[in-house]
Amino acid sequence: MDAVAVTTAAVLVAAPASGQGKTTVAAALARLHARQGRTVRAFKCGPDFLDPHWLALATGAPVHSLDLWMTGEADCRRRLHEAAATADLVIVEGVMGLFDGDPSAADLAERFGLPVLAVIDAQAMAGTFGALAFGLQNFRPGLPWAGVLANRVGSDRHAGMLQDALREPDQWLGALQRGPGFALPERHLGLVDSGELGDAMQRLDAAADALAATPLGRRTIAQLPQVHFAAGPTAAAIKPLLAGRTIAIARDAAFSFIYPANLDTLRLLGARLVFFSPLAGDALPACDAVWLPGGYPELHAAALANRDDMRDALGAHAAAGKPVWAECGGMMALFDELVTKDGEVQPMWSLLPGRVTMQKRLAGLGPQQLAIAGDALRGHTFHYSTCDTPLAPAARTARPGVDAAVGAGAGEAFYVHGSVRASYFHAWFASNPEATAHLFDRHPIEVAHG
Known part of the structure; x- marks a missing residue:
């Protein structure tokens, strides 16, 4: 242009x-x-x-x-x-x-x-x-x-x-x-x-x-x-770090928190994107990586609990060393249990040990950044649930003005469990495409310890 x-x-x-x-x-x-x-x-x-x-x-x-x-x-x-x-x-x-x-x-x-x-x-x-x-x-x-x-x-x-x-x-x-x-x-x-x-x-x-x-x-x-x-500066070229990789993305009423710019960034990184709906009964597509975005799993907990086949398919995917990036609501669906606002306990997909519990008040809100391979990936957090897990965070996010590379203290936990990477943190992929690529590749992820 x-x-x-x-x-x-x-x-x-x-x-x-x-x-x-x-x-x-x-x-x-x-x-x-x-x-x-x-x-x-x-x-x-x-x-x-x-x-x-x-x-x-x-x-x-x-x-x-x-x-x-x-x-x-x-x-x-x-x-x-x-x-x-x-x-x-x-x-x-x-x-x-x-x-x-x-x-x-x-x-x-x-x-x-x-x-x-x-x-x-x-x-x-x-x-x-x-x-x-x-x-x-x-x-x-x-x-x-x-x-x-x-x-x-x-x-x-x-x-x-x-x-x-x-x-x-x-x-x-x-x-x-x-x-x-x-x-x-x-x-x-x-x-x-x-x-x-x-x-x-x-x-x-x-x-x-x-x-x-x-x-x-x-x-x-x-x-x-x-x-x-006025015209802005020309955007830096994005290296096709995910060329030849297929990323399967959950997209329906339970997993709807997807920035269009994030999809654009993944495509510019060279990835092929395929979409599936756990609520509609879709099978997990053949893929190299999975992205479970945020959304409202708590409103559809019973339907998700009935997807034993999805739990098994995601388990096999992770067991094969293929990455899963689970973001906020996507992470909630991967724990053993989800406790709804009414106190009902629903079994989830058990890729992460522990349970998430809905709260009546906000549990997290505000801008955040995560250091991956020495680069800061920017985003934010906004959630009403808390998680109880024996997993120790591999890192924590930081607020603006805090050096993301030295950990964040009170920031959101970033969990790494085998090939599963999960957090309440919502990432804006375009803020750092190279850091984004690390979420979806098979190499061990390098983060700053919180």
């Missing part, structure tokens, strides 16, 4: 906190323009598997993460430039509250000149809406700004009160009223995956219809903020 800077319509959809409706508005805006024949590309700020599924449904295109630490500024710049070169509209959904996290959504907006479209859940406020909108806009001087949209509004009269509370009337982008017709359901790890709902597209269309009646929805592409995207 020509590395000339490009300009296109773009916004970053943010909020004062999580749960305000960022995904609903971002997906509705994407769907509104996509169904009018425009090319829309969406991104998610920070680590996330679930919101991108809704954005991908709305746009019909893969959704990548943008994170100034995990994916890196150069990667963010390249992806935004590539998207802007072909899209009529680029939408970036923020993470948590606008200024939460390090780096935050505001950092990303400022770095790339993305005007912030603030979504505020206004169901229990009136005049304070204006103060909150003013604070978001002015807390950081010079932050690019697009305007504010009120979500979960009770009536037209309520919307009028909110609009009147703004110091700058031209900042008003409209209101979405409360309505179950386009609410996106949630569970303990976030939004329910769009693929699990038979009416997912109808929900997006209902949200897009509602948005179409607002000042934001009535704006043409030319009336939306126009952003100048």
Whole structure:
């Protein structure tokens, strides 16, 4: 692609906190323009598997993460430039509250000149809406700004009160009223995956219809903020370290936490990818390595427990010295037992000794990095279960700012049991393709001891 800077319509959809409706508005805006024949590309700020599924449904295109630490500024710049070169509209959904996290959504907006479209859940406020909108806009001087949209509004009269509370009337982008017709359901790890709902597209269309009646929805592409995207540096060539290798990847409702960029990286490393669904009864494909991604094994524990054939096939695969990379939910399925939130004990696939137990509160959250063969592989952790195992960690992950090569103390355990490599750590493969290749080759893995 020509590395000339490009300009296109773009916004970053943010909020004062999580749960305000960022995904609903971002997906509705994407769907509104996509169904009018425009090319829309969406991104998610920070680590996330679930919101991108809704954005991908709305746009019909893969959704990548943008994170100034995990994916890196150069990667963010390249992806935004590539998207802007072909899209009529680029939408970036923020993470948590606008200024939460390090780096935050505001950092990303400022770095790339993305005007912030603030979504505020206004169901229990009136005049304070204006103060909150003013604070978001002015807390950081010079932050690019697009305007504010009120979500979960009770009536037209309520919307009028909110609009009147703004110091700058031209900042008003409209209101979405409360309505179950386009609410996106949630569970303990976030939004329910769009693929699990038979009416997912109808929900997006209902949200897009509602948005179409607002000042934001009535704006043409030319009336939306126009952003100048400079080209990023050329990405370093990736050596085909996995050429000739076939990697079998579990992919279904139990193992759905897969970054599209991770699949791209494996292909650039030369691997051939094949997919299988343990829930659908698929056999383990012929392969050189297996990747069991994260997901929701706890919601499908009984079905997974009945896959004795999968347990035997994975056991034979590992006994033959072929690598298995089990990531978070994938690791959970490999222990002897899984204890659900209700206390039900289900036998799992017994490639790792011990049991995992679901908790009512988060057990791990935040950016992490793992040192493999002297190189740091970046990623994150987010889980509600804990594991009890006699295995000693071969290494531990580290938080940003800690030297991953010297161990991490309180980071996530990285287990090595024969040819099985497992952790709650979710890796962003593109952050270090060479380190990624070590997860899937047959050589003993070299990690920093925790």
